[in-house]
Amino acid sequence: MSPPNTTELAKTGYAAYGESTGHRNYMGHPMPDWDELTPAVQLAWIAAAGAVAIGSLAQLSGIASPSTDPNVGDVVLVPMDRSINNGAGMAPAVVTRVWSPTTVNVRVLADSDAAPAWRTSVTFVETLDHVDSSAAVWTWPGGES
Known part of the structure; x- marks a missing residue:
């Protein structure tokens, strides 16, 4: 079994958010299904899921953080x-x-x-x-x- 990709993790997170809020968004409106979200909103959930996954994997595997944050062009x-x-x-x-x-x-x-x-x-x-x-x-x- 392969590990989930970030899109699958994002969908899982989005579903869990919905479960915890009665499928209401932050404004109290009904949440759309994943496939009805705009690409920008889906990408935001994917980015969030990826950040959580990467941080968790690094912590679980004992990977240290670099002493200096990388920047584009380094x-x-x-x-x-x-x-x-x-x-x-x-x-x-x-x-x-x-x-x-x-x-x-x-x-x-x-x-x-x-x-x-x-x-x-x-x-x-x-x-x-x-x-x-x-x-x-x-x-x-x-x-x-």
């Missing part, structure tokens, strides 16, 4: 398959989206002629030591092995 390091990175086990990546202090999207800058890869929802780790090359993690420069 350069971080990600693990890399040595066979497509000129023998190096890590590569720089530029942060393209910040989801939380521990989770970002990045554009990987491999040391090869391959097009840069996107990685989404990568999670902060203190070091890349003993991390599989396909792990969805990042660290600050200086946290490399």
Whole structure:
């Protein structure tokens, strides 16, 4: 069984909210079904569910928070398959989206002629030591092995 995705978590949260309020919104009006929500409202619920899930997973797995919050444009390091990175086990990546202090999207800058890869929802780790090359993690420069 695979873990739920953020949309499924958002739908579960929305349903739980409805159960707790008698299916009334914050203004006391009847809540629409999930499929009747505007895309913007659905995305807000998805973002909230993702933030809760990421925070919970990080806490449960003992993942530390970085000492400095990432920003779009920051350069971080990600693990890399040595066979497509000129023998190096890590590569720089530029942060393209910040989801939380521990989770970002990045554009990987491999040391090869391959097009840069996107990685989404990568999670902060203190070091890349003993991390599989396909792990969805990042660290600050200086946290490399």
